[in-house]
Amino acid sequence: MSGQTTSPGPYLAEPDLYVDLRGRSIPLADLDAEERALVDDLIRRFEAGAGWNEFENHAFGRIAALYDGRGVARAESLKTAVYRIAQDLGGRIGIKAGYVRMPDYRDELAVLIQRQFKSRREFCRRTGLSEDMLSHVLARRKHLSMESLTDALGRIGYTLQITPTHAAEAAEH
Amino acid sequence: MSPRKKSNHVECGFLVPIRGDAALSDGSVHAPEQWEWLRAEIWSQFGGVTESPGLHVGFYQDPDTEEMVTDESRRFTVAVQEHEVDNLRDLMREACVMFCQKCIYLSIAGRVEFIERSND
Numbered sequence A: 001m002s003g004q005t006t007s008p009g010p011y012l013a014e015p016d017l018y019v020d021l022r023g024r025s026i027p028l029a030d031l032d033a034e035e036r037a038l039v040d041d042l043i044r045r046f047e048a049g050a051g052w053n054e055f056e057n058h059a060f061g062r063i064a065a066l067y068d069g070r071g072v073a074r075a076e077s078l079k080t081a082v083y084r085i086a087q088d089l090g091g092r093i094g095i096k097a098g099y100v101r102m103p104d105y106r107d108e109l110a111v112l113i114q115r116q117f118k119s120r121r122e123f124c125r126r127t128g129l130s131e132d133m134l135s136h137v138l139a140r141r142k143h144l145s146m147e148s149l150t151d152a153l154g155r156i157g158y159t160l161q162i163t164p165t166h167a168a169e170a171a172e173h
Numbered sequence B: 001m002s003p004r005k006k007s008n009h010v011e012c013g014f015l016v017p018i019r020g021d022a023a024l025s026d027g028s029v030h031a032p033e034q035w036e037w038l039r040a041e042i043w044s045q046f047g048g049v050t051e052s053p054g055l056h057v058g059f060y061q062d063p064d065t066e067e068m069v070t071d072e073s074r075r076f077t078v079a080v081q082e083h084e085v086d087n088l089r090d091l092m093r094e095a096c097v098m099f100c101q102k103c104i105y106l107s108i109a110g111r112v113e114f115i116e117r118s119n120d
Helices: A033-047 A052-069 A081-097 A103-116 A120-127 A132-140 A148-155 A166-172 B032-045 B082-098
Strands: A011-013 A017-019 A025-027 B008-019 B056-061 B068-082 B102-106 B111-118
Touching: A017 A081, A025 A081, A033 A081, A033 A120, A033 A132, A052 A081, A052 B032, A081 B032, A103 A120, A103 A132, A120 A132, A120 A148, A148 B032, A166 B056, B008 B082, B032 B082, B082 B102, B082 B111
Parallel strands: none
Antiparallel strands: A011 A017, A017 A025, B008 B068, B008 B102, B056 B068, B102 B111
16 A cells, blocks of 8 residues: 655656656566557557547557456456556546546445445454445545554555655665 | 457446535544555455546535535546456445545446445
C-alpha cells in the first residue's frame, strides 16, 4: 500500500523502466519484441493526446489479441507488464482530463476489501475497525490515523509501504 | 466471427457516473483504482468491453431527496452469454459499492434495470 501522491510523474524513469502512478517500477527489458512494440505504440498514442475511452478500447483490444493469441489465460494476462502499463496510461489520460483523481490509500483499501473479503462487515470483523468509521473513510469524509491503519492492516497480513515519488527522485539528481 | 454464426450473447450496456453519489461520498471523481477494478472484472469474467466515446450527460430524480441530479457517465457495452447475465448483475451490485452509487443503470437487450447496491 503506497502513500498519496499529488500529481502524476513521468512514466519512463529510464528507457527500459516504466514507473506507474503509485511509483511502482515495471521493467521493460524483459518484454519480447511484440510486447515492446505494443508498449511503444501505447506510449505514442498517449503522447499524441488520445481520448480516454478511445485509448482504452484500442489498448485492451490489442492486448487481448496478443495474449489470447498466445493462449494466455485472462487471469494471467492482466498481470502482464503490458496490461499494467496500458491501465496506468489510461488512468493518466483520465487524470489529465479531470475525470479521475490521483489515488490515495483509501482507494487501495476499497479495492482490497472488494477483492479479498465477502463484505465490509467481514473486513471490519477481521481488522477491528468499526463499520461506521470504515464507511466514512471509504466515502472520503474521514482519514484513519496512521496507528489505526497500521494496526488494522497488520491483523490481515498487510502493511504500509513508503514509496518514492518522481518528485522525490528528481530532487535526488 | 462469421456473420451467419448464431450467438447466444445478449448486448448489455451500463452507465457508471464519473463521480461518487454526493450522499454516499464526497462527490469527487474516482481514482484509477476503481476503474482498474471494473476493467479487471470484465476482462476476466466477460472477455471484452467497448467504451463509448466521451461522457454521457444525463439527469434523474433522486428517490431519497426527490431532487434532480445531473451526472456524467462512462458507457460500457458488453456481450454477455445469456446464462451469465446474472453474473453481470452481481458485478453491477459490487460496482455500486465500489463507485459509491445508490444504483447503476443497466440495459440488457434493450430492457433497463436499475441495479441497487447490496447491504453488507
